Amino acid sequence: MSVAARSEERFSALCRANARSLLGFALRRAARPEDAADVVAETMLVAWRRIDEVPQGDAARLWLFGVARRVLANSRRSIRRRDRLGERLRQDVRRLVDPDVAASVIASVALRQALAALPADDRELLQLTAWEGLVPQEIATVLEVSPVAVRSRLHRARARLREQLEGQDLPHPPTPGHEHRGERPLVRKTGDDR
Numbered sequence: 001m002s003v004a005a006r007s008e009e010r011f012s013a014l015c016r017a018n019a020r021s022l023l024g025f026a027l028r029r030a031a032r033p034e035d036a037a038d039v040v041a042e043t044m045l046v047a048w049r050r051i052d053e054v055p056q057g058d059a060a061r062l063w064l065f066g067v068a069r070r071v072l073a074n075s076r077r078s079i080r081r082r083d084r085l086g087e088r089l090r091q092d093v094r095r096l097v098d099p100d101v102a103a104s105v106i107a108s109v110a111l112r113q114a115l116a117a118l119p120a121d122d123r124e125l126l127q128l129t130a131w132e133g134l135v136p137q138e139i140a141t142v143l144e145v146s147p148v149a150v151r152s153r154l155h156r157a158r159a160r161l162r163e164q165l166e167g168q169d170l171p172h173p174p175t176p177g178h179e180h181r182g183e184r185p186l187v188r189k190t191g192d193d194r
Contacts, residue, residue: 011051014051014064017060018061022044023040026043039075042071043071046071110168125150125153126158128142
C-alpha cells in the first residue's frame with residue numbers, strides 16, 4: 001500500500017471514530033449549529049494536512065479537540081474583529097452622510113422628473129450647461145448653432161424647467177449642478193443666462 005493510500009485510510013478511520021464527538025464538542029461551544037459544522041470541517045482539514053502529526057489511538061481524539069478549540073478561538077476573534085470594523089464603518093457613515101439625505105433624494109427625483117417632462121432639445125441644453133459645465137459659446141460649438149441662439153434657447157428651457165418645478169413641495173431647492181461633473185445650476189434667476 002502506498003504512503004498516500006495509507007494516509008487516506010488513516011484519515012478516513014480518524015473521521016469515522018471522532019466526527020460525532022467532535023461535532024458534539026463544537027455544538028456545545030459554537031454560537032450556531034452551522035458554525036459548529038464549520039469548526040468540524042476546519043478541524044478535519046487541519047488533520048488531513050497534518051495527518052503525520054496526529055497521534056495514534058485515543059490521543060488522536062484529544063489532539064482533534066485541541067485543534068477544534070483553536071479553530072473556535074480563531075473564529076471568535078474574527079467575529080469580534082468583524083463586529084468592531086462594522087461598528088467603526090457605521091459610525092464613519094453616520095458622520096459622513098448628510099443628515100437630510102431623504103430631502104436631497106426627493107429633490108433629485110423631482111428634478112429628474114421635471115427634466116424628463118421637457119422636450120429633448122431643452123433637456124440637452126440644460127444638461128450640457130449644468131452637467132457638462134459648458135458655457136453658451138461651447139454649447140454653440142457642440143450643437144453647431146450660434147451662441148445667441150443658445151442663450152435664447154437656454155433662457156426658454158430654464159423657464160420651462162422652473163414651470164415644471166413650481167408647486168412641488170420640495171424640502172429644499174434642488175441643486176442639480178452637482179449631480180454630475182458640472183458646477184452650473186439648471187435653474188437660474190431670470191436674466192442670468194450668460
